[in-house]
Amino acid sequence: MNLKQLRYFCATFETGSTTLAAQRCHVSQSVISAAIAQLEQDLGCRLFERHARGLSPSPDGVNLHRQARALLADADRLTASFRQRACGPRELRLHVHRTLSAGLVRTFVQRWLSISPEVTLTLVGEPEDADASLTTQDCASPAHPFTPLWPEQYMLLLPTNHALQAQAHLSLQHLTDQPLIERVQCERATIWHHQLALSGVRPKVVARVDSEEWALELVASGLGITVAPVGPQPRRNDLIYRDDVAELRLTHRVVGLSPLSPSVSDMLPLLLSHVAAINFGQDQRPDHVRPYNAVARGPLAQSVRAEDS
Template identity: 30%
Template sequence: MELRHLRYFVAVAEERNFTRAAKRLHIAQPPLSRQIQQLEETLDVQLFERNARPLKLTETGKFFYEHAVQLLAKTSELESMTRRVGNIERSMSVGFVASTLYGLLPKIIRRFRDENPTVELSLHEMSTMDQIRALKDGIIDVGFGRIRMEDANIRRVVLREEKMIVAFPLGHPLALAKPIAALRDLIDETLIVYPKTPRPSYADQVLAAFQDRGLKPRKIYEVREIQIALGLVAAGEGISIVPSSVYGLKRDDVSYRELDDPTLVSPIIMSMRAMDESRDIKEMLALVYRLYEDEQIPHVPSADKAP
């Protein structure tokens, strides 16, 4: 018994007429009748009541029809899924810290998908430290984070150094007094930092900026993520030091000011397994640099282009 026998049988059973079934199958009626006869001989059963008009299934035929339809449906699904697997030649998992979503990362992902339609791309929000572990465990293939972390098994590429800015509650006196802020002016404010865990994290970069300058905020409020930090800023609970890409997050209850020290930056780092020289990794890295240049965004030059 072959799949074509099942298709022929189902067509005759549904059309209840050999002539209409033959037309549906785009074959002549005599060959169709022979195929059904062969099927009955193979199974050693009678599937149709030949003398009935219109054609009727026997009880055995009704049983066989129900299972034939299911089998043909599964066969069609198998064909479809096999084609899909054949078209998706590659897959790549990307880890990212939440703050990178306010920068160029969404455009990088969209452009990569457009240019590589056969790559199945999945995204995973996770801290930089979690990204390192996920890379080693094979859970992700590339990560976009902010923490400088040395590990012999991980290759890290600093893409750009993003300026830090201050988020003030709308109408805050310091924001109204100066267009550019200084860290020393912020020590009497409640400093809201994120993420609370795991550490080290972006919070440690902010705290180190104060410590390196011999400054200590009066009060530090640790929260889980950037959105909570900005929500608390809007509520007047304190101020927060955030990456400049947060400018893209439009809020009418928070005002931003630049800092007077150009060395106050947070890196955006692309991490991958040290030995991973795959085509997709190379294409994504090249795409990042291409978009930086197209958008005229200051960045650390590619090692391949650096003098």
Template identity: 30%
Template sequence: MMTLRQIRHFIAVAETGSISAAAQAVFISQSTLTLAIQQLEEEIGVTLFSRHAKGMTLTHQGHQFLRQAHLILATVENAKRSLQQGAEQVAGQLVIGVTSLVAGYYLADLLTRFQRAYPNVDLRVMEDERPYIEHLLVSGEIDIGVLILSNLEDRHALQTEVLTHSPYRLWLPAQHPLLEHDNINLADVACEPLIQLNVDEMGSNAQRIWSRIGLQPKVSLRTASTEAVRSLVAAGLGVSIQPDMTYRPWSLEGDIIEARPIADLTHTLDVGLAWRRGTARPSLVDPFLSVAREQPHPGRRPSI
């Protein structure tokens, strides 16, 4: 697929007449630039340059493509300016409700991208428990929620869209015996001291997982702090089942935390957006949705 980067590189070579001069102009290596030109020629199926000892000159088809290349870049720049001018005219206040786990691991990037795209929108964020965020959404007191959708109750009143499905993995300390297993199952985990995260209804999620297979884990400690879970696991005081979005390979103390899939646990933690169904939604919700959808999230699916 032809890219804007390839087109810019082609123009640089066309204007300088050599790979070495063009590489200096666009600050990339000569080999990378040569490969980009070769891929572009393969993509469009024509030879754009005549190669010779003194450099590179455009073929007849290369001259034709150069005119089109300048038009393509000009069109893109015009589109960018048009969108930026439109974004600057979008103003007002957007009230966002979030739950705590989402606020800690998902929200910052989303808000940063939205504020960059719509700098004149005033963002107000309210963090609370999922049932209260649902209540505020249904009553129209907040505009949109960014939360864990797995436990959503009032699905008739709310429209939702999953942005990411975060699989669960088992956190273990370095050199734990389970790291030697080719496959780890929930039955293996049930024999280990388990550190349970009790925030954002994670305890309820865990209870459903264990009830589904009829096993009772040995919970040695419950905490509302993900960092505490990280430190306790790294110190060898237990293992923990956590959504992948919260994983970091080190504890605050600098100890290693290993993460492994659990073969018979296919359940995911679904994070996404929720807004009031049926009524005309606030005008700033659509721009927020568009920014949220720009980020590639595996397995995203709408719920109607």
């Protein structure tokens, strides 16, 4: 067992796919599969269950991920401490796409401050001012590499007392005349409006917001419903998440990290380690392996699962 194998295992656990793990780690899929097979042989247990829909971690896999993440963080911190001596104080200017969860950003900042105090973290509002960007694949600059971290599925979000929560099967037609909280900052807004128009659906817009947190709070208040991307962050108890709307099952996005400055190349392993671990707590599996809240769906997910199976 070595650190590289553990990194490949953690990437597979967190993306739910050897294909996305290979993209994150910049190696071939066969290298990822071989590393996992060697780990399973060394540890004498199965780390993943293989099935037609892809991979899901076994209980041993969940346990290994928790311990491997702690070990990798220690290794990255050790490396960074020696580089700090040679380079002096460092600063990382990070841009975070504004449609990402504020809770995700909070957890990342807390983790960074506690584990990497030798590198000053500054959050900036525009990618042009940043050394790296935590963003979506659609919004990443084609001039810079993009490392996928996790998939997010677009879901219909309802207040807990909404009539549609009892509907067995949902489609966009059910949104007709429904009060809608419109997320104007969404990179898929144009596609979303086109899809509604093609379906002949005209929801009643009761609020237009440019903040994810505003949108979720207004839905929780009962003002209306919304469609939003949902990733591996913990679910709110005051919202109903419907991932079974027929037309939305083909709508997803991939969140990842894009380095924008050559000066941060030596910090990327440490940065990736922090970002990849922030949403997977000690007893929490990624939501994309849970049957009701499956996140990775659609054409990309189907190709990923076909290659993983």
